[in-house]
Amino acid sequence: MKQALWGQVIKVKSILKREYEIPANDFALAGEASSNVRKILTQLGVNPVIIKRTSIAMYEAELNAVIHGNGGKALVEIFEDKIQILIYDEGPGIEDIELAMVEGYSTAPDSIREMGFGAGMGLSNIKKNADEFLLESEINKGTKVYITIALF
Amino acid sequence: MTVKEFALHNGYKILSCVDRAEELEITGVYICDLLSMAMAKIDDGELWITVHTNLNIIAIASLTNASCIVIPEGIEVEENTINKAQEKEVVIVQASDRSYDICINFYRQKSGVTYD
Numbered sequence: 001m002k003q004a005l006w007g008q009v010i011k012v013k014s015i016l017k018r019e020y021e022i023p024a025n026d027f028a029l030a031g032e033a034s035s036n037v038r039k040i041l042t043q044l045g046v047n048p049v050i051i052k053r054t055s056i057a058m059y060e061a062e063l064n065a066v067i068h069g070n071g072g073k074a075l076v077e078i079f080e081d082k083i084q085i086l087i088y089d090e091g092p093g094i095e096d097i098e099l100a101m102v103e104g105y106s107t108a109p110d111s112i113r114e115m116g117f118g119a120g121m122g123l124s125n126i127k128k129n130a131d132e133f134l135l136e137s138e139i140n141k142g143t144k145v146y147i148t149i150a151l152f
Numbered sequence: 153m154t155v156k157e158f159a160l161h162n163g164y165k166i167l168s169c170v171d172r173a174e175e176l177e178i179t180g181v182y183i184c185d186l187l188s189m190a191m192a193k194i195d196d197g198e199l200w201i202t203v204h205t206n207l208n209i210i211a212i213a214s215l216t217n218a219s220c221i222v223i224p225e226g227i228e229v230e231e232n233t234i235n236k237a238q239e240k241e242v243v244i245v246q247a248s249d250r251s252y253d254i255c256i257n258f259y260r261q262k263s264g265v266t267y268d
Contacts, residue, residue: 027206028232030207031210035211035240048196052217055215059212115208116186119188121186121188121189122188125188
């Protein structure tokens with residue numbers, strides 16, 4: 001159902017479209033895509049509460065791609081009434097999505113935890129901040145995270 | 153109270169964006185070292201205390217509109233983190249005190265409570 005919605009909306013012309021590379025395990029660049037989107041939304045005069053929700057959701061998805069997905073890409077489209085974000089990677093995929101969604105569950109290695117990540121809150125943070133959230137994953141193929149945030 | 157007023161009053165060192173520190177008002181305090189939790193919970197204008205000094209704290213502070221990051225207990229901050237903070241206009245404050253005392257100092261300064 002949500003996929004059908006996503007399919008429908010991309011037919012509507014967006015105001016702005018951006019594509020970002022998300023490098024694997026590069027913490028110097030991690031968050032750059034989210035940071036850039038935040039800047040664009042600020043320039044467009046979007047409500048600060050919406051900007052913050054978008055930033056949180058996108059940052060978490062971006063960091064998941066950095067940490068778990070061997071890097072990936074972010075596609076961001078801004079429409080008159082919503083922001084749509086697709087973050088995808090060609091990483092190992094998520095074995096059990098239901099379990100991955102449980103707050104506190106994480107597969108992050110110690111090196112990542114030492115940096116302060118791996119609290120197992122990423123996916124639930126995305127869910128809480130997005131108006132629509134869809135997670136698709138296939139083992140050894142990769143993971144796709146669709147985020148939609150209404151502007152009004 | 154601005155970040156600069158807070159830092160000066162308590163003898164803390166501002167490591168990045170001194171000019172921004174003069175403008176930014178502190179609205180409250182949030183303490184957490186789990187980045188996702190900080191990301192979810194920091195309210196606009198809050199001072200964020202964390203012992204992490206890696207690059208990722210800059211994105212968290214910037215995306216959550218924290219007024220500044222306060223690194224407690226005199227922990228040294230890497231140069232690349234300070235450079236990133238300059239680039240993203242994030243104020244980092246290095247405090248010699250422990251997190252609890254930083255909070256107490258903020259509360260006292262904010263409420264005008266004098267002591268000893």
